[in-house]
Amino acid sequence: MQFADRLNNVETSAIRELFKLLGKPGIISFAGGFPDSAMFDVDGIREASQRALAEEPGGALQYGATEGYEPLREQLSAFMAAKGAKDVAPGQLIVTTGSQQALDLLGKTMIGPGDKVIVEGPTFLATIQCFRLYGADLVSAPIDGQGVKTDELERLIAEHRPKLVYLIPTFGNPSGAMLSLERRRKVLELAVKYQTLIVEDDPYGDLYFGEAPPPSLLALSPQVPGSRELLAHCGSLSKVLSPGLRVGWLVAPPELLAKATMCKQFSDAHTSTFAQATAAQYLKAGRMPGTLAHVRAVYAERAQAMGDALRRELGAAVEFVQPQGGLFVWARLTGANGAVADGDVLAKRAIDKGVAFVPGAPFFCANPDRATLRLSFATAGVDKIREGVARLGQAVA
Template identity: 45%
Template sequence: MYEFTAPFQNPSGSPIRELFKYLGEPGMISFAGGYPASDLFDVDGLKQAAARAYHDPNLCLQYGPTDGLPLLKHQLIQLMARRNVSCEPNEMLVTTGSQQGLDLLLRVLVSPGDVVVTEQPAYPATLQALRLQQAKIVTVPVDAHGIDVARLATLLASGTFARPKLLYTVPTFANPTGATITRERRIALLKLAVQYQFLIVEDDPYGDLRFSGDAVPSILSLASEVDGARDWVVHFASLSKIVAPGLRVGWTIAPTEITRRCVIAKQTVDLCSAPWTQAIAAEYLADGALERHLPRITAMYGRKCEALCNALHAQVGDALEFHRPEGGMFVWARLSESGNGIDASALLQRAIGNKVMFVPGKAFFADNVDAASLRLSFAAPGIADIEEGVTRLKRAYGEVTAGGA
């Protein structure tokens, strides 16, 4: 009856958000959503920042500039400087979460049929956005050290697909794998971007959530070490995972010609991100509250990650293979060969019956799905719930292996 556009004739929703209907069940323990821990929100700090922001109610309640409030951009530029990135105001666009940054970038750069390279497995919302943009997705596998850059170089040299417009990566504590691309691979990736002239889209919501190991510079900060590379990097960042997702504050740093076009695209989407929450974020950052509060978050996430990994080793043992991350919010796991070929989706159904949830790995694959993989997020549940959740997962695994799937 209705004549929808081609991408929306039969669209698929987020496979992760479709699990949310189970969250309201009494006693459910969730390793599923990538939610930050709400009990770690700096409620008092944000309340004080909100009060200071509202000293100028007209600033909070009136429309703002499409590219972001100047006082927030000033604070974000200082924040990026602490991350060893220099940035001019006309290179930065404040967005309603970093996901909007991706949407705007795809609008201005990717036409139907254009090639976009993603790591695999990859963030599902990115795959969803690329499909709706009708891009041709080419995948490159990842290992414990992030995207396989040598494999990417081979694919690019093969000429089996057109020159890509973009390569999308979450290089630090990736969603879903928790992997971090090494410094050497980042430099190699930058050299490939310059050689083949494609944009590296660096999505960095988790970089500040390191609780062990040595920090690795962002791809954007390393671009100064490769001639011409800064022209081929777009960087997304966000306060969602390190302050609060309800603020909906993200930002894009890109070459000025890209930023200018994204600003025009944003004018047609929402005119501007909410000035009220922008002002709160600016006051919060100006006060130094983020630097004071981050150690509390990272310390607790480290304890939670340790609790999850230790419980998996103790209770599930060799049936589940995984790498222990050094930060972020996720553990990527795979049912091993000793798991008798169990499909993670079948395990999920038994797990839900035992009041525990995770995300089957198939949600993160554009092709060549690994049905034995799964993502576990340790950020939101408490340590006692993490340990109890693994006990329930073990029970579900026993039910599946007993033939009850």
């Protein structure tokens, strides 16, 4: 069978191979990129689904508009307003099947073979693969603890004139980095200066541990005239409520949103109305603030425990910025005192010691930093985190 040429642009991920090893008994995993099932508000979701079926069974079970279930669009508009993006009308967003589909629709709508796309180095692995399937030629923009370096970004935009720039400004995956307010403004100014579409992926912005992060690019865009017309924003309920609902959304300028909607019509017609109606009822019931407070408190404790344990158990063998939100610690092996300095090597040794994580190299679209690793603190309790990091300390020595 002769497959489409676009499949030559992607490969089965090294991470998937690693995940096969996770079934080993007794292993402590920091490898996942998902929230803790134990924190799902099952009662709240049950009640929401019951109300959805009781109040409007036809709406919850019939075909729906490709743009999304109207009551959910209204709730999402209000949800974003509460986070500072006050002027996103329900008609300015479409509901997507997880924010992964928002990325796919942006790829389908915007990217053709050979088109340049700038992403952070490192960035979300599934974005790299998703965009490459549409033929993107990816360019890697360097980051530090304050997110993407905007001077480097400007140089790359000017050189490559990309179709779009993809950023996770708040608690990036895998970097955990938070783009500073100053750099956020600069990114929006670059959008206008070079008339370049910016895609803000924001699944983690609600998961902050102390102070709230700076406004999202979306919330900030009214301060930079012309930038909203060059900004797409991807949101998701997956990390804060439930990934299984597969409810994400895309905010975009009108013409782009219309094209993405047309593409969605032929991708899956619409997102599950049953899931959408359930999410709408959940948001309407006002349970989200309590859920967020709970999730933030638990992850904050775990992040602290992991940071403390890394400093205690690995000492000079790693360097990292203590995360202020999100799900991940992004660390770099220093090789100090003869410790392991290669993420792949450490990953294999760690499995032998009974702990798993994801090496950082696959998150780079080019020039991987092989000394990096991503550690999720989301799914293991504090005791397991301490035990797992202790095992990691043995593996690195």
